[in-house]
Amino acid sequence: xxxxxxxxxxxxxxxxxxxxxxxxxxxxxxxxxxxxxxxxxxxxxxxxxxxxxxxxxxxxxxxxxxxxxxxxxxxxxxxxxxxxxxxxxxxxxxxxxxxxxxxxxxxxxxxxxxxxxxxxxxxxxxxxxxxxxxxxxxxxxxxxxxxxxxxxxxxxxxxxxxxxxxxxxxxxxxxxxxxxxxxxxxxxxxxxxxxxxxxxxxxxxxxxxxxxxxxxxxxxxxxxxxxxxxxxxxxxxxxxxxxxxxxxxxxxxx
Amino acid sequence: xxxxxxxxxxxxxxxxxxxxxxxxxxxxxxxxxxxxxxxxxxxxxxxxxxxxxxxxxxxxxxxxxxxxxxxxxxxxxxxxxxxxx
Amino acid sequence: xxxxxxxxxxxxxxxxxxxxxxxxxxxxxxxxxxxxxxxxxxxxxxxxxxxxxxxxxxxxxxxxxxxxxxxxxxxxxxxxxxxxxxxxxxxxxxxxxxxxxxxxxxxxxxxxxxxxxxxxxxxxxxxxx
Numbered sequence: 236x237x238x239x240x241x242x243x244x245x246x247x248x249x250x251x252x253x254x255x256x257x258x259x260x261x262x263x264x265x266x267x268x269x270x271x272x273x274x275x276x277x278x279x280x281x282x283x284x285x286x287x288x289x290x291x292x293x294x295x296x297x298x299x300x301x302x303x304x305x306x307x308x309x310x311x312x313x314x315x316x317x318x319x320x321x322x323x324x325x326x327x328x329x330x331x332x333x334x335x336x337x338x339x340x341x342x343x344x345x346x347x348x349x350x351x352x353x354x355x356x357x358x359x360x361x362x363x364x365x366x367x368x369x370x371x372x373x374x375x376x377x378x379x380x381x382x383x384x385x386x387x388x389x390x391x392x393x394x395x396x397x398x399x400x401x402x403x404x405x406x407x408x409x410x411x412x413x414x415x416x417x418x419x420x421x422x423x424x425x426x427x428x429x430x431x432x433x434x435x436x437x438x439x440x441x442x443x444x445x446x447x448x449x450x451x452x453x454x455x456x457x458x459x460x461x462x463x464x465x466x467x468x469x470x471x472x473x474x475x476x477x478x479x480x481x482x483x484x485x486x487x488x489x
Numbered sequence: 490x491x492x493x494x495x496x497x498x499x500x501x502x503x504x505x506x507x508x509x510x511x512x513x514x515x516x517x518x519x520x521x522x523x524x525x526x527x528x529x530x531x532x533x534x535x536x537x538x539x540x541x542x543x544x545x546x547x548x549x550x551x552x553x554x555x556x557x558x559x560x561x562x563x564x565x566x567x568x569x570x571x572x573x574x
Numbered sequence: 575x576x577x578x579x580x581x582x583x584x585x586x587x588x589x590x591x592x593x594x595x596x597x598x599x600x601x602x603x604x605x606x607x608x609x610x611x612x613x614x615x616x617x618x619x620x621x622x623x624x625x626x627x628x629x630x631x632x633x634x635x636x637x638x639x640x641x642x643x644x645x646x647x648x649x650x651x652x653x654x655x656x657x658x659x660x661x662x663x664x665x666x667x668x669x670x671x672x673x674x675x676x677x678x679x680x681x682x683x684x685x686x687x688x689x690x691x692x693x694x695x696x697x698x699x700x701x702x703x
Contacts, residue, residue: 317670
């Protein structure tokens with residue numbers, strides 16, 4: 236371990252020498268880094284009151300969902316494909332699913348002690364409200380659907396750790412419900428994307444035609460739902476205890 | 490004054506390099522994961538210095554929270570120690 | 575001068591981290607370790623992207639418009655928003671890819687009882703190097 240630290244530090248000192256040698260000879264004239272024209276266009280148009288504007292003072296959200304909306308739309312589909320790939324690897328037939336549920340019901344009811352559970356409840360309420368504010372103000376302050384969704388994923392993981400997965404499933408948070416909520420998020424996104432075509436006769440994703448900031452707001456809320464429940468779905472599917480899965484899979488291989 | 494920010498960024502990135510090197514040399518996967526999440530914390534600080542608040546919000550939640558929990562789950566379900574050569 | 579030196583030092587360290595990640599993915603045989611090193615590489619690449627959009631002015635503003643700043647001041651001092659918008663989605667998609675890779679590793683362990691790439695080659699009908 237000590238030798239490794241020395242190796243890493245000597246690498247760093249070597250980098251220091253290389254960069255010193257290069258910059259003293261002044262090969263790179265990178266002081267006064269100018270703004271590239273593309274970045275300047277986005278900065279100057281995102282909150283302007285005429286021209287190609289998106290009515291959003293938050294330039295990153297404006298690029299993500301308005302100027303480069305198609306990129307983000309298809310990135311949502313990439314996310315969807317990754318989640319569905321993971322789920323299809325972990326898939327079970329109907330009989331196997333019922334068997335897993337029967338075995339899980341016999342699992343002892345385990346959770347942590349009262350202090351941990353109470354603290355977790357408080358922290359989860361805080362994280363949920365913070366992530367909701369990140370998502371709903373995504374077009375005004377730093378934040379948006381992706382950020383808020385990943386914050387919500389942390390809240391659900393805390394719940395998994397403090398209470399067991401079975402407690403949550405008994406409260407009604409089953410795989411079927413989370414997949415439905417994920418589909419709801421995707422439906423909000425798709426509805427907002429095609430709304431300008433149906434209502435105003437514009438192009439796909441031309442969300443400037445919608446009144447005010449409705450377009451950006453709806454897309455952020457849809458992405459928030461989709462990312463939250465996408466992560467939650469996979470963690471629910473991964474949370475099946477290992478011995479149950481092995482039992483079921485071994486029977487299938489015979 | 491911009492030099493101050495860049496010095497902090499250089500220190501942060503150097504620590505990130507050292508910790509990722511240590512994570513590569515570590516045979517115990519849980520320790521390697523802990524070292525790599527220390528590196529992620531330093532990088533979150535670096536993203537804030539580079540004036541990217543959007544990235545900090547997404548990156549802190551993912552790289553320190555969800556990713557660490559996911560890999561702990563995976564280590565729990567597979568093996569804890571890496572087999573040597 | 576000193577700013578250019580520091581930027582160059584940071585760039586070299588980040589490139590070293592990228593190659594460290596590639597080296598880790600290539601030489602470590604445990605699949606979970608490969609995933610950890612892949613993430614180190616991704617972090618370094620994301621940081622390089624953001625560094626490209628940084629401005630060497632003081633004070634530097636994040637790309638969010640505020641009321642009490644004049645427009646010319648904002649244009650002179652705000653960082654480039656394009657790399658940030660690209661990296662934002664790359665971080666989340668990277669996490670989805672992690673989930674997919676981890677799921678493959680877990681399922682392989684369930685079916686064959688190993689996550690070692692050398693054993694994997696043998697199981698799949700190849701030769702153990």
